[in-house]
Amino acid sequence: MFHFSNLVRSKGDPKIISTGPSSLTSADRLARGLGWFSIALGTLELLAPHRVTNALGMHGREGLVRTYGLRELFAGVMTLSVEKRAGLMSRMAGDGLDMVTLAGELRPSNPRAGTVLAALVMVGGITALDYMCAQDLKAQHDPRRGRKRLYTDRSGFPKGITAAKGAALPKPTRTAAT
Amino acid sequence: MKALVWHGKEDIRCDTVSDPEIEHARDAIIKVTSCAICGSDLHLFHNYIPAMMPGDIMGHETMGEVVEVGSGVNGKLKKGDRIVVPFTIICGECDQCKRGNFSVCETTNRNKHMAEKVFGHTTAGLFGYTHLTGGYPGGQAEYLRVPYADATHIKVPDGMSDEQALFLSDIFPTGWQAAAQCDIEPDDTVAVWGCGPVGQMAIRSAILLGAKQVIAIDRIPERLAMAEAGGAITIDFDKESVVSRLNELTDNKGPEKCIDCVGFESHISMAQPDSVLDRAKQMFMLENDRPHVLREIIYVCRPGGIVSIPGVYSGLSDMVPMGALMNKGLTIRTGQTHVNRWTDELKQRIEDGQIDPSFVITHTVPLAQGPEMYRAFRDKQDSCVKVVLKP
Numbered sequence: 409m410f411h412f413s414n415l416v417r418s419k420g421d422p423k424i425i426s427t428g429p430s431s432l433t434s435a436d437r438l439a440r441g442l443g444w445f446s447i448a449l450g451t452l453e454l455l456a457p458h459r460v461t462n463a464l465g466m467h468g469r470e471g472l473v474r475t476y477g478l479r480e481l482f483a484g485v486m487t488l489s490v491e492k493r494a495g496l497m498s499r500m501a502g503d504g505l506d507m508v509t510l511a512g513e514l515r516p517s518n519p520r521a522g523t524v525l526a527a528l529v530m531v532g533g534i535t536a537l538d539y540m541c542a543q544d545l546k547a548q549h550d551p552r553r554g555r556k557r558l559y560t561d562r563s564g565f566p567k568g569i570t571a572a573k574g575a576a577l578p579k580p581t582r583t584a585a586t
Numbered sequence: 587m588k589a590l591v592w593h594g595k596e597d598i599r600c601d602t603v604s605d606p607e608i609e610h611a612r613d614a615i616i617k618v619t620s621c622a623i624c625g626s627d628l629h630l631f632h633n634y635i636p637a638m639m640p641g642d643i644m645g646h647e648t649m650g651e652v653v654e655v656g657s658g659v660n661g662k663l664k665k666g667d668r669i670v671v672p673f674t675i676i677c678g679e680c681d682q683c684k685r686g687n688f689s690v691c692e693t694t695n696r697n698k699h700m701a702e703k704v705f706g707h708t709t710a711g712l713f714g715y716t717h718l719t720g721g722y723p724g725g726q727a728e729y730l731r732v733p734y735a736d737a738t739h740i741k742v743p744d745g746m747s748d749e750q751a752l753f754l755s756d757i758f759p760t761g762w763q764a765a766a767q768c769d770i771e772p773d774d775t776v777a778v779w780g781c782g783p784v785g786q787m788a789i790r791s792a793i794l795l796g797a798k799q800v801i802a803i804d805r806i807p808e809r810l811a812m813a814e815a816g817g818a819i820t821i822d823f824d825k826e827s828v829v830s831r832l833n834e835l836t837d838n839k840g841p842e843k844c845i846d847c848v849g850f851e852s853h854i855s856m857a858q859p860d861s862v863l864d865r866a867k868q869m870f871m872l873e874n875d876r877p878h879v880l881r882e883i884i885y886v887c888r889p890g891g892i893v894s895i896p897g898v899y900s901g902l903s904d905m906v907p908m909g910a911l912m913n914k915g916l917t918i919r920t921g922q923t924h925v926n927r928w929t930d931e932l933k934q935r936i937e938d939g940q941i942d943p944s945f946v947i948t949h950t951v952p953l954a955q956g957p958e959m960y961r962a963f964r965d966k967q968d969s970c971v972k973v974v975l976k977p
Contacts, residue, residue, distance in 0.1 A: 413641030418696075420609030420731055421723050422589060424641050428600040431631075431957035436596060489869050490596070490632050491854075549961070551806075554968025557948075558811035564790050564945035569817045574772070574796030575940045 435544035439492040442538060446484030446499060453477025464527060465520030466513055476506065496542040503535040588977065589727030590956040592642045595633035598957045603643070606723065606731035611658025614735030616650035616669065620748040621725045623647075623956070623973040624673075624756055625782045626898050628964050629851065630715070634874070635900055637700065637717040646673035646713040647755040648725025649748060655735070662736040669739040671725060671732055672925035673756045675711035678737030689922035694734055696720045709922065726956060728977040740929045743937060749944035750936055752974065753787070758943045759928040761787025761847075764896035766928070767919040768843035770795045775836050777801045777886075778818070779879045780847035781809035783946050783972045784896055786816060788845050790941055793817045797843070801835060803828055805853065808969040812946070824857075829886050840888035849897025850875035860905065867904065874901030884911050895920035946972045953977040 414423040432440075453460055454477030457470040466473070479502050487495030510528045514521055565572035591601040606615055624647050629635050649670040652663050663669065676683050677693035694711035695701050700718050701708040711733065714724015722733065732738055742751045761784050770776060776792040778785050781804035792800045793816065802813035805824040814820050821831045832841055854861045854876070864876035883893055884907050893916050911918070935941055948971045951959055959973045 411641060413639055416639070417641070418609060420607040420613065422587070422603035422606050422643060422727070424591060425602045425604060427591070427593070428588075428602070428954070429957060430593065431598040431960045432596055433961070485869060491865070491869075549965045551966045553965070554962070554970075556808070557969040558808050559945075559948070559969075559971070560811050560815050562812050562945040563815045563817070564786070564941055564943065565793075565816070566939045566942050569793065572790070572793050572817070572940060574794070576791075576794035576935065577796045 433544075433548045435541055435548050436492070438537070438541045439487055439496060439545060442499065442534075442541060443484050443487030443492075443495060445534075446480050446487060450477045450480030450484055453480060463520065464510070464513060464524050465518040472509070476502070476509075479505075493542050493545050496538050496545070500535055500538045500542070503531050503538065506531050507535075587728035588953055589643045589723075590645065590953065590960075590975075592630060592638055592644055593640045596631060598631060598644060598960050600954045600956055603727070606729055608654060608656045609731065610733065611656045612734050612736055613656040614652055614659055614663050614732045614739075615654040616648075616671065616730050616732060617653045618648055618650040618725055618728055618730055618977045619668075620650075620752050621645050621648040621727075621953075621975050621977070622752060622755075623726070623959060623963055623975065625784060626849075627714075627960070629849075629898055629900065631960055631964060632851070634851065634868075635716045635718075636704075637721075639717060639721070642714070642717075642721065643723040643725075643727055644714045645724035645726030646715060647752060647757070648713070648730055649742065649752050649755065650725075650730065653729070659736045663739060668742040668751075669732075670742060670751050670754045670929075671713065671730065672738060672740060672754075672759075672929070673713055673715075674738075674922060674925050675713065675720065675722065675733055676737050676926060677734050683737070686924055686927045688924040688926050694720065694738075696722075712922070726953065726975060728953070737926075740926070740933070743933065746933075746936065747944070749947060749974065750942060751933075753783075753943040753946070754925075754929050754932060754936075756923065756925065757783045757787050757946070758932055759925045760784050760896050760923040761789075762791045762928050762932060763921075763923050764788045764845045764847065764894045765791035765795050768792070768845065768892045768894050770797050770843060772796050773798050774843050775799050775801065775841040776843040776845065777803065777832055777841035777883075778813075778845045778847055779803045779883065780849075780897065781806065781813045781820075782847065785809075785845075785847035786812055786946050786971070787943065788847055788896065789813055789816045789818045792843075792845075794935070794940060799835070801832065801841065806966055809971060812971060816945075823853075824855075828882060832886050836888070840886050840891070842888045842891045844883040844887045844891065844893050846879050846883055846893070846895045846897045848879040849895075850877065850899045850903070852876045852878040864904070873904045875899050875903040877903040877906055881905065881907055884914075884916065887914065887916055889914040890916075892917045892919060896923070947974050949973045951975060
């Protein structure tokens with residue numbers, strides 16, 4: 409398989425022939441996907457809010473959509489970082505806000521009420537995905553996993569601590585008895 | 587051969603790669619018998635250190651048997667020799683090497699132009715680290731090419747096991763240098779922040795160097811227990827105030843010598859609001875480091891004291907209290923470890939039975955399990971303190 413990085417390796421350096429299993433867990437990958445989804449949605453909301461308001465019959469609320477876009481971008485960056493769970497929590501809080509806003513647009517006078525309902529269902533589904541991913545991450549990265557051991561017998565000093573104290577200090581030179 | 591390869595943030599894979607080849611006359615190739623995952627590998631795992639590239643082989647704590655030697659090694663090594671490979675690649679000939687400042691060797695960084703732009707001047711080439719330090723393939727692999735092998739090696743004495751010798755590559759001399767550069771005196775209190783592998787070595791080094799008391803600060807029970815086993819008084823910063831407890835243990839004077847074995851990824855907690863702010867800034871690339879520990883050290887260290895920093899810092903740190911540092915007249919000593927400056931002495935201490943660095947190993951697994959062990963080590967699962975990999 410071709411790997412771009414092989415092109416820049418010097419002659420004697422190893423080059424990838426085939427790749428093996430990754431340290432990324434399934435939850436890590438899902439979180440990454442959700443993070444990129446946030447970035448894409450946030451960019452759309454920030455740069456083209458009228459597309460969103462047109463689709464949902466929310467004319468005149470472009471400012472609100474832009475604010476939500478900014479929020480989505482922050483959540484996306486956090487979800488793509490090492491603190492994925494915090495990012496997912498932030499996404500869930502944002503999903504809640506989205507749902508409240510969408511529910512408010514489900515009025516009979518809105519000709520796009522059907523689209524709003526579909527969006528509500530979609531946000532609900534993604535919230536469930538966020539929640540499941542956050543739970544999986546918590547389980548997979550839980551420091552309580554595995555055996556618990558205390559290393560009370562590991563001094564590292566074969567002759568004991570008392571002998572070790574100051575053992576590296578220069579030995580005092582003996583003066584000849586007179 | 588098999589090797590642990592960096593593919594991106596939190597993405598390490600056990601790949602099949604081509605074998606390394608002799609490139610220069612001073613190169614040698616070793617068959618790796620043991621290698622380890624270092625705390626600083628986690629900085630690369632998290633992609634905090636700039637200039638990593640997909641395809642980079644990880645690892646800078648490595649030892650093995652010489653299987654091939656270049657024509658310029660001049661008899662310093664021969665096939666069959668068992669060597670530990672120091673993580674700093676050294677030429678042994680430049681002005682800095684002659685002064686014993688091996689980690690700032692002026693010759694071995696093959697990407698000097700990058701290092702000079704970022705650091706002002708070049709530092710030594712390092713194995714399995716960023717391209718800022720040469721981008722040399724690391725030793726978490728079945729074979730490793732050792733550049734400048736005539737100088738970059740530590741011969742292992744007969745009778746010394748891999749487990750005893752391996753940490754001469756990095757964590758033992760790193761902990762030792764951290765303590766040695768504190769100029770420890772018999773009535774000194776030495777406080778060590780971080781009880782990971784380097785912290786454990788720094789604690790034992792401070793004991794050997796005759797500190798009156800050594801205080802270890804962390805929050806992970808098994809690491810604190812290991813520190814206590816090595817002769818330290820422990821402080822769990824989740825349960826008590828570090829500053830208050832340190833002052834209490836030093837008649838309100840503060841520890842004379844403080845060692846930061848944490849570096850730029852300090853623990854994030856609402857109890858340490860500065861760490862939360864640092865993390866937020868770090869996420870949006872407004873700051874590189876989370877220097878909570880450094881701030882705490884500068885605040886609590888006794889005036890006139892020494893601050894030793896073996897922990898890795900990557901770039902720019904905000905809100906470091908320069909006023910306290912200056913007015914208290916603190917001395918800061920830091921740097922990547924000048925490994926070969928210390929190894930003859932430390933090898934002798936192991937042979938004399940003063941210390942056995944293998945105490946820190948909690949997990950020994952095949953190389954293929956490397957990716958999952960990166961996770962376990964990062965998440966501190968299964969009471970993991972130090973992982974040794976066997977190719």
